[in-house]
Amino acid sequence: MRLQYPGNVRVLRFPCTGKIEPNYILTAFERGVDGVMVAGCLEGGCHFLEGNLRARRRIERVRQLLDEIGIEPERLEMFNLSSAEGPRFAAIATEMSQRVARLGPSPLRVKRHKVEAGIQQMREEGEAGLRGEAG
Amino acid sequence: MIVADRKKIPEIRDMIKEHDRVLLLGCGTCVTVCLAGGEREVGILGTALRMALRLIGRDKVVVDECTIERQCEDAFIEIVAPRIGAYDAVCSLGCGAGVQNLAERFPNTPVYPGLNTQFIGVLESQGVWTEKCAACGNCRLGEFAGICPFSRCAKRLLNGPCGGSQEGRCEVRPELECGWQLIYDRASALGILGKLEAIAEPHDWSTALDGGPRKVVREDQYIGDVGQKG
Numbered sequence: 001m002r003l004q005y006p007g008n009v010r011v012l013r014f015p016c017t018g019k020i021e022p023n024y025i026l027t028a029f030e031r032g033v034d035g036v037m038v039a040g041c042l043e044g045g046c047h048f049l050e051g052n053l054r055a056r057r058r059i060e061r062v063r064q065l066l067d068e069i070g071i072e073p074e075r076l077e078m079f080n081l082s083s084a085e086g087p088r089f090a091a092i093a094t095e096m097s098q099r100v101a102r103l104g105p106s107p108l109r110v111k112r113h114k115v116e117a118g119i120q121q122m123r124e125e126g127e128a129g130l131r132g133e134a135g
Numbered sequence: 136m137i138v139a140d141r142k143k144i145p146e147i148r149d150m151i152k153e154h155d156r157v158l159l160l161g162c163g164t165c166v167t168v169c170l171a172g173g174e175r176e177v178g179i180l181g182t183a184l185r186m187a188l189r190l191i192g193r194d195k196v197v198v199d200e201c202t203i204e205r206q207c208e209d210a211f212i213e214i215v216a217p218r219i220g221a222y223d224a225v226c227s228l229g230c231g232a233g234v235q236n237l238a239e240r241f242p243n244t245p246v247y248p249g250l251n252t253q254f255i256g257v258l259e260s261q262g263v264w265t266e267k268c269a270a271c272g273n274c275r276l277g278e279f280a281g282i283c284p285f286s287r288c289a290k291r292l293l294n295g296p297c298g299g300s301q302e303g304r305c306e307v308r309p310e311l312e313c314g315w316q317l318i319y320d321r322a323s324a325l326g327i328l329g330k331l332e333a334i335a336e337p338h339d340w341s342t343a344l345d346g347g348p349r350k351v352v353r354e355d356q357y358i359g360d361v362g363q364k365g
Contacts, residue, residue: 065144
């Protein structure tokens, strides 16, 4: 399809949004990301029945925590789309990227190379988890 | 079990912000079960506090995390004791008993509460806990069909209900069930309504906190002097 989405988006894979721990998202913010979008399956279409519905409630809790911490909750959003909706993914990524750009950089002001290294580490740990490796 | 919930992050942040090294200490018993102060919540709060401190320019504060099995027993505190010297302060995610036990064990280390201890209660449904016991030290559930008028009636009436009971609801809060309606319904179902005709004697509150902090002693079990921690 040769679709494009903003180059500043980094993708971390999960078997299901229901697998995402609240602290995982907070850790991404601690490492300095400007925003997080959680892309779950369509509601009613979860392979594990209600993983994405549980994720939505957890995401709402993390938004409340961000507010308490002093970080704009709008920097975190969950979207629902099917894996066949490439154009929609690109559109959502663009919309989220624009929203975060309007909000400006993360108030934690972490240096860019440190953010990249932090996210890369989270990705490697996550991928190791997907392969069933310990740690 | 003891039910608690977490204090807001700004309140905890302001308690610990003047320290340089803080240990967040979770408790693996009651407050883990009520999702307030176990290992997972300690992890979340640790990440949140590090960010909150950085946002007020206190990014040098080290916030580490640890969870022990029970803060209300010295044997479990001893496991973490060797680490405490490395910190200026401890923020406990235990109940009020845990916080005070840590403070007694570590006289030179400030200990702060990360939770608000609420009550002795039960898991009503997933994510919902309800108060059931006032810990009065003189249980009279047998007189009231198994429903406690002290913890379930907002006015703690021993000879209820009052005139504020409407359609089984309490006048104090509309969503609150009338404790005395519950007592009546259950006594009725058990066929012991006659029991409620007797006037309930006033309660002896000397066994509750009104008589000062309480102590339970098992003569056949204790070792050493009662009142002194070994």
